[in-house]
Amino acid sequence: MKYKHLFGPVVSRRLGISLGVDVIPYKYCSLNCVYCEVSTTTHLTLKRKPFYEVSEIMGELDDFLADNPELDYITFSGAGEPTLNSNLGGIISGIKEKYPQYKLALITNSSLLTDPELRAEILPCDLMLPSLDAVSEPCFQEVNRPIDKLRAEDLIQGLVQLRAEYTGPIWLEVFIVPGINDHLEEIELIKEAIEKIQPDKVQINSLDRPGAEAWVEPAIYLALEEIRAILQEDSVIPVEIIAKTHWESTITVSEEAVLNELVEYLKTGQYSKAELAKALEIHVNEVSKLLQHLAKQDLVAARHKHKGIYYIWKQ
Ligand code: SF4
Numbered sequence: 001m002k003y004k005h006l007f008g009p010v011v012s013r014r015l016g017i018s019l020g021v022d023v024i025p026y027k028y029c030s031l032n033c034v035y036c037e038v039s040t041t042t043h044l045t046l047k048r049k050p051f052y053e054v055s056e057i058m059g060e061l062d063d064f065l066a067d068n069p070e071l072d073y074i075t076f077s078g079a080g081e082p083t084l085n086s087n088l089g090g091i092i093s094g095i096k097e098k099y100p101q102y103k104l105a106l107i108t109n110s111s112l113l114t115d116p117e118l119r120a121e122i123l124p125c126d127l128m129l130p131s132l133d134a135v136s137e138p139c140f141q142e143v144n145r146p147i148d149k150l151r152a153e154d155l156i157q158g159l160v161q162l163r164a165e166y167t168g169p170i171w172l173e174v175f176i177v178p179g180i181n182d183h184l185e186e187i188e189l190i191k192e193a194i195e196k197i198q199p200d201k202v203q204i205n206s207l208d209r210p211g212a213e214a215w216v217e218p219a220i221y222l223a224l225e226e227i228r229a230i231l232q233e234d235s236v237i238p239v240e241i242i243a244k245t246h247w248e249s250t251i252t253v254s255e256e257a258v259l260n261e262l263v264e265y266l267k268t269g270q271y272s273k274a275e276l277a278k279a280l281e282i283h284v285n286e287v288s289k290l291l292q293h294l295a296k297q298d299l300v301a302a303r304h305k306h307k308g309i310y311y312i313w314k315q
Contacts, residue, residue: 001063005052007078014129014171014203014242015073015105019064022078023085025051030081030111032145033133035177035211038079044147045084046111048118054090058098065099073127074099077107084112089121096124105129111150113158119165128166130159131173132197134181135189142180159197172199173242176206176219176227178273182309187230194237204228206243219243220273220288222295222302223309251293258282259290266300266313276311 007020032041076082103126110130112118132155134140140152176182194202206219224241232239251259261280276287291311294300303310
């Protein structure tokens with residue numbers, strides 16, 4: 001049987017063996033994130049609709065689960081925001097009733113969590129994976145490009161309400177877009193929001209595959225480490241990095257000369273990636289790669305300044 005709604009199972013560090021269930025048509029979402037690895041949102045909406053019937057989704061699951069496959073989670077995710085399907089509650093209770101041996105996870109952008117009916121529908125899930133990438137309104141607009149009227153405050157309020165009602169684990173994802181939500185003020189606002197929300201864990205992510213906007217680049221691992229340390233300071237909520245590190249990138253012979261130039265330049269002061277790219281007359285992505293190469297050898301450090309992240313030579 002070919003499946004329209006199921007994908008995987010995929011193996012991930014975050015969820016183990018997870019079968020994806022997509023309950024939303026391509027590409028309905030309440031946000032249009034610059035980093036979206038699916039694509040640009042074509043149907044920007046906050047209106048819940050019965051996009052697919054419970055029986056249609058259950059039919060595919062019945063077929064797939066007939067042989068009792070080993071799964072860590074059945075996960076609602078896919079090409080849009082799963083909570084936009086007003087039949088989600090029916091699908092969740094249908095799976096729980098028929099397949100109680102499987103755990104359910106929900107990946108959500110948190111935008112509809114202020115809706116008490118929706119929260120009641122998703123309570124039977126075994127794991128919640130909501131996201132919050134920005135708290136200040138300009139940053140929220142820039143990273144997540146939400147539908148009109150939706151404010152970052154709505155996401156935080158919905159997450160606080162969910163925490164009050166849901167006793168299972170909440171792992172809050174924060175997706176870092178270098179140059180937009182990685183500056184100190186925003187990270188401190190996110191930290192304040194995390195303390196209000198009280199998730200069980202915070203997971204920092206960054207670009208892995210090309211995003212909706214070509215200019216979005218992955219964060220350097222060192223910068224993510226710096227953000228992790230800020231979020232973790234004086235907090236009992238564990239903070240971890242789930243982004244792929246790209247540590248494995250190797251330096252070609254032709255890049256070695258530029259690498260040496262970069263090292264000499266770094267020895268003269270603290271610079272942002274954009275400044276280094278301008279000085280060395282190379283693309284900023286190339287600077288990222290070279291910095292990562294140096295970071296791997298513990299030769300550079302990242303420092304948060306009010307204008308962004310600056311890199312310094314450590315020796
Ligand atoms: S919320 Fe998720 S699906 Fe929607 S635009 Fe952002 S990354 Fe893409």
